[in-house]
Amino acid sequence: MKRVAYSLLCAVVCCFLSTAAFAITIDDFENGNQTVQVLNTDLSARPKTVMHTVASATAIGGLRTVRVDSLKQPTVGVEVGAGELNYSQDVGGFSEALVVWNRNGAGLGGVDFLVDGAQKFEFEGAAVDYGDVEITLQIFDTVNGFSQAKVIVSGGTPVTTSTIDFAALVGVADLKRVNTIIMHVRPQEEAQDLSIGRLRTDGLCDEVPQEVPGKGILVCPGCDDVSMSGKVFDVCGVCGGTGPGECGCDLSIKKDSCGVCGGTGPGECGCDLSIKKDSCGVCGGTGPGECGCDLSIKKDSCGVCGGTGPGECGCDLSIKKDVCGVCGGDGRSCLDCLGVPNGKAKFDVCGVCNGDGKSCLDCFGVPNGKAELDICGVCGGDGSSCMHIDCAGTPGGTAKFDRCGVCGGDGQSYLGCKEVEVSTLIGKMQVSVKKQSRYNKKIVKELRADETVVTKVKRRSTKFYKTAVTNTEQLPASIQKCSNTTFCAEAELPVDLRTYLVSARRLLRLAKRTILNNGNPPPGPCNASVEKCRSNMEKRMEKKKAAIARARKLFRKSEANAKKYPLMESLCCDDKR
Incomplete structure (x- = not known):
């Protein structure tokens, strides 16, 4: 499916720079990936409706339902994941879509959207490739009160944040008791594509409202389970507490006369309880010396306290010399092989x-x-002087020539089969998509994009690269090729390179979108002359064209490597057997 056209770039003179804001997040589309499509291969009657619900930790209520109403034959659909909701239509395609947050019909239970000071809904990162797309936001409260308002996202402008003020809502829904939220996307022309980065409010809470058992869904609750109370547990684990006293969280514990919390006072050697009497009764002493508490007694050269030194065989006086003159010996060290001491x-x-x-x-x-x-x-003979030798030259051997004239052969050498190694080509395929991923990470830094954009581009580039490499790791590293065409034929290999090519193409699309939406001047009038402003804009456009051309070249390399991979191998049927 197509994305925002490159021609948009030529119409853009300044870029809207989005900044992070605190808000209640309804859905950031990071978690709970889903694809809801009606394909052009589906020949059933139109209109046709497809609906799908997934669990998402970053969607309000923990569930997200997407419905697509296809009004014409070409492929239309919604893809959610990696921080974006992408609504797209092929050429000639026309559809409408609904995204619903109400826990699959169970309701949100009455979320208070006013508790954190919010005044409007924001569609962060909203962009359309051309024309206008109408988004209607519908709110139902817990007693079926209903309100709605519309916003138009127009093509030909940079990625921006579209908003709907609470005051612009028409109806009676109570925003302090919201039960269901519905986003209705209505394109105004065929083949329009829309993307949204996050749906939120502009209040002080920057979280998805949490489900608290017995309390319902709360907005940034404190430790007391009250929305926006700001209360937290202190270091003592007390909700809204003021922290510990001089001896910690237990205020009943006091310091003793040594200044020790909960202490019992001085020990046998004073307040420093780490100082103890040694075994000789000395406070802080090191204990007895090598020969006890009487340090005047020393060890002799044998290590014996008060000893007189070694005998003829050393310090162990029980050890004597054997018949060979060896101290402590067993009398065997000088025996000859007949057992005679010092014999010859x-x-x-x-x-x-x-x-x-x-x-x-x-x-x-x-x-x-x-x-x-x-x-x-x-002596040392091989028995050949008096025995038959086979075709391999082995005396008494049984090797014979096969029908192909090969000694000891299997009779199939005429097929001319060999294994063709393709692991080097697989390696080139992996290297080419790695270069695409690296280029995306490099260009987003060179364009000085917002840090949030840099992080998102890096994460998605790595994801697409890993998906492509995983696909190549499942390919055979070698295939059989046979020259005999009488008994051998080419057969298709059971391999699928579509995942690799899709990942490479997604890396190209990510590069184009990154180049188009970043590196533009800040909003506002150009302070130079008209000629200078036009010249600067043309130079900037030329650089962006060159960057996109480089991304396309890297993609074509990946595509060319994939097309080189052989999809056929030889299979043989030998009717001579």
């Missing part, structure tokens, strides 16, 4: 004590060698 017997090369070194020789005379006589009686 040794193991030969074959590991035999006092052996002649011949017991482990192979047929070549190598100690512990692996050479053996083969079946033909040849």
Whole structure:
């Protein structure tokens, strides 16, 4: 579906700069994504109505219902998500739409829209590509009192905030007891597209009204469950409290004579209760020395308090020398292989004590060698001297030539099949959409857009990039291609690149919208001459055209990479088997 046309840019001389305001948020369209459409492939009779309700944590009452009434055949619909409500129609399309907030018929229970000083409803970020779109806001109170008012969003102007003053509402609905809110979108021409960033009031509460059990839906309630009371829990957990006393939240706790809250006074070593007597009875002492409380007693070189030092085998006097002269030894360290202390017997090369070194020789005379006589009686032979050799040269082997003349083959080499690796192409597809995402994040900073716009563009660019990459990760990394056309045919691969292409196209649309709606001069007359103002505007338009051309080039690269991915592989049927 088309978006705001580029031709709008040439008609824009100044840009409306929106600023954040405090307000009761009816819906910021961030949570509870939904798509409600009537497609051009639906050939049923018109008019046709489609309705859908989703849960949304950022919509008043926690539910949002969208209804689309298609009056003509082409695709029409409403998409909600990522901080926008987009109402769009294809060329020739014409429809109307309703967005309802009343908890799917259960009602909001009487929300007070006047409690925070609000005076009007605001349609933040409202924009239409051309012509006028009429938005009617209808309010019902808890006793079915009804009021409504209209606002016109016109094309050819920058993204702005359209408003409806409470005083402009016609009817008897009590705004202190609102039960249902309905936004009715009526295009005035075919194929018009509308987008809205957030529906809110201009009061002091910047939150979606909350459901409080037993209290209904409240506007910025305090800890006492009263709308706009401003009361909070103090550090002691008391709603509207003044905080702790000198010894904390429990005012019954007092300081003792040492100035300690709830203390029992000085201990055995004074007010500092961390100071204790050591085991020798000394306050703050370090306890006994290495040889007890009598620090005049020292350890000898063996670590024995008052000791006389080591014996012939060290400090452990129970340890003696063995027959080999080793302290604490087991008498085995000097035994030869026959068990004689300090004897001369040794193991030969074959590991035999006092052996002649011949017991482990192979047929070549190598100690512990692996050479053996083969079946033909040849030392180290392979048995080929007296046995049949197969086509692979293996004595006694069973390998044979197949019908293709390949030794040990499977008879299918004539098909000419091979695996074609396409992982490099998949990598290029991922890199190209990453460049699109990076370009969107770069251009929104260069245009010095509002921080809220920068954050939204970055988040949506990352989302579209990740969706595209996830699609490519499901593609086969290689496919089979066979040169034999008699027994092999091309078959379509079960792959789908639509998600990748849609994500790349959304990155392009996001770039165009970002370039068109940002980097414009502040509102007000141009202080220079007419020629200078016109020249500055033309230079600005040329830069924006170049930026959009760069975004299109990056998209075409992603599109070209996707078109290179092979959608066919070879399947073979061998009737020779």
